[in-house]
Amino acid sequence: MPSLAEHDAPAPLSRLHARLLLGLFAAVAIFFVGVTLSPLKSGFADAPDRGPGDIGLYRAEIDRIRSGESYYDAAASELAKRGYPTHSVFNWRTPLPVWLIGVLPDITAANAILAAAGIVLLCLSFHLLAGEAGVREAYLAVALLSGALLPCLLGDLAVMSELWCGVFIALSAVCFGVKRPTAGVLAGMAALFFRELAAPYCVLCVIMAAGERRYRELAWWGLGLAAYAVFFAAHVWQVLPRAGSNDLAQMHGWIRFGGAGFLISTAQLNVYLLLLPQWVAALYLAAVFLSSSTWNTAAGRRIGLTIAIYAILFSAVGNDFNQYWGSITAPLYCLAVGRLPTTLGQLWKAAQFTSAIPRTVAAG
Numbered sequence: 038m039p040s041l042a043e044h045d046a047p048a049p050l051s052r053l054h055a056r057l058l059l060g061l062f063a064a065v066a067i068f069f070v071g072v073t074l075s076p077l078k079s080g081f082a083d084a085p086d087r088g089p090g091d092i093g094l095y096r097a098e099i100d101r102i103r104s105g106e107s108y109y110d111a112a113a114s115e116l117a118k119r120g121y122p123t124h125s126v127f128n129w130r131t132p133l134p135v136w137l138i139g140v141l142p143d144i145t146a147a148n149a150i151l152a153a154a155g156i157v158l159l160c161l162s163f164h165l166l167a168g169e170a171g172v173r174e175a176y177l178a179v180a181l182l183s184g185a186l187l188p189c190l191l192g193d194l195a196v197m198s199e200l201w202c203g204v205f206i207a208l209s210a211v212c213f214g215v216k217r218p219t220a221g222v223l224a225g226m227a228a229l230f231f232r233e234l235a236a237p238y239c240v241l242c243v244i245m246a247a248g249e250r251r252y253r254e255l256a257w258w259g260l261g262l263a264a265y266a267v268f269f270a271a272h273v274w275q276v277l278p279r280a281g282s283n284d285l286a287q288m289h290g291w292i293r294f295g296g297a298g299f300l301i302s303t304a305q306l307n308v309y310l311l312l313l314p315q316w317v318a319a320l321y322l323a324a325v326f327l328s329s330s331t332w333n334t335a336a337g338r339r340i341g342l343t344i345a346i347y348a349i350l351f352s353a354v355g356n357d358f359n360q361y362w363g364s365i366t367a368p369l370y371c372l373a374v375g376r377l378p379t380t381l382g383q384l385w386k387a388a389q390f391t392s393a394i395p396r397t398v399a400a401g
Contacts, residue, residue, distance in 0.1 A: 055387035062327045069319035072297045079295055079357045080302030080315065091361075094119055095135050095196035102139030108132045111139075113279045129276045131269065133231045134201055144195055151189035154204050158182070161211045162372055169334055170379045178375025184309040185367040199364040202232035207368030209238070210343060214336025218254045226261035230268065234365055237346045245339065291354050300351050303363030304370065321374065328380045329373040337376075340369055 050058075072078065094115055101111035112129060122128045138147045159179055166175035188194040189204065205228035212221035225242055228235035239262070246254040293299070304322040305311055326348075329341035347366050355362055 050384065050387040052388055055384045058327065058331065059384050059388055062323060065326060066320050066323035069297060069301055069323050070316045073301060073315040073319045077296070077298040078302075078315065079298035080305060080360045081358065092193050092196055094121070096193060098135050099139045099144075099196065102136065108136040108139065109275045109279060123280050126273055126276050126280065129272070129280065130198060131230070131233065131272050134198055135196060138196060144192060147195040148190055148192065151195055151201065151204060154208060155186040155189045158186070158204060158208045158211060158368065161208070161215055162375075165211055165214045165336055166372065166375050169336065170376050174375050174377075174379055177378070178372050181307065181309070181371035181374055182368060184307040185364075185371050187308045188364070197361065197364065198232040199234070199361055202228045202235050203365040203368050204228075205231065206235055206238050206343070206365065207372070209242070210336065210340050210369065211372070213242075213339055214334075218251065219257060222254060222257040222261060226258075226265065229261075229265055232365070233269075234362065237350060238343050241339070241342055241346060291356065291359075293356055294353050295355055295357065296352050299355055299357060299360075300348060302357070302360045303351055303355075303366065306361065306363030306367045307371070321370070324377050325370045325373045328376045331380050331384070332373065332376060340372055344369055344373060 097115045098108070098111040101114065102108055106114075109129075112135075113123070116123050116129075134147060138144055141147055159182055162182060163175045163179050166178045186204065188197075188200055194200060205224045209221045209224035209228060212218070212224055222242070225235070225239050229239050239258070243255065243258050243262075246258060301315065301319050301322055304325070305315060305318040310318045310321060325344060329337070329344045332338070332341050344366065351362065351366075
């Protein structure tokens with residue numbers, strides 16, 4: 038039975054192409070490291086404790102829900118009390134996962150749900166990478182994924198919608214990679230319900246399904262997006278009476294053009310990278326871009342395009358305190374870097390030993 042890799046075997050690289058890619062990788066890595074050592078550096082990984090912040094806000098909302106308040110009444114009270122901007126509808130999070138945790142008996146139940154999704158993601162990722170690149174690369178990807186998924190088990194972090202969103206986006210992409218498109222759609226829609234920042238990924242999936250004329254998949258996406266439209270309309274209907282014209286507004290907005298500095302800070306959202314200097318995350322991000330840009334399979338193209346879309350988005354959108362958005366892309370980064378040994382080996386061989394690469398003649 039052919040392996041996953043044999044369905045999408047990439048054409049051999051020319052010496053020039055391979056050398057250009059290796060040179061670009063080195064240049065990007067040096068640039069990113071330079072950013073982390075300059076005033077352009079962004080992020081709060083090594084900053085002093087700034088208090089309870091968003092986690093404290095969501096835990097307070099959960100406590101109010103458990104005492105009988107609705108999610109929106111709880112959010113209105115806590116946002117105002119803590120000085121959060123509430124003027125715009127987009128300052129109000131949709132109910133998940135705070136409402137879900139509020140109705141569950143304990144936050145450990147939410148940890149269990151996240152952990153179950155993470156275990157499925159680990160298993161499917163190993164299967165995908167082992168088939169496309171090899172067992173060594175699969176083990177590397179899973180080892181890195183453990184750092185991205187460890188927060189699923191760390192109590193209060195389950196209140197962060199970005200964590201749920203990132204797990205389900207990665208799960209969706211991997212489901213598509215192992216030929217489970219319906220599961221891929223359901224996981225992608227789950228990501229969107231947890232955080233609207235999953236919308237770029239969902240739009241990409243719809244475009245890919247339309248381009249490949251997968252009409253059954255398109256129908257599933259249509260149903261899911263229609264359900265989300267109703268969900269978001271109900272959210273707006275609940276928020277508008279509670280968001281007054283005199284409420285505090287976001288001071289600077291979200292279009293900040295943080296560029297490489299903010300992008301590198303989001304790449305740190307892996308437990309292992311948070312323990313290391315930021316220049317390590319800079320090298321890691323350069324490796325992500327190299328591996329994802331050369332991942333020439335159906336799964337790789339989906340993951341690579343998703344990484345590229347969010348790289349562009351995070352380069353323009355987001356304040357420095359939004360570093361936690363990196364939880365959305367962290368699992369995908371692990372899958373890309375898992376392929377790094379294979380990627381570097383192929384590029385080095387093409388760049389240095391072209392005589393060892395067989396010439397292929399197209400069949401007539």
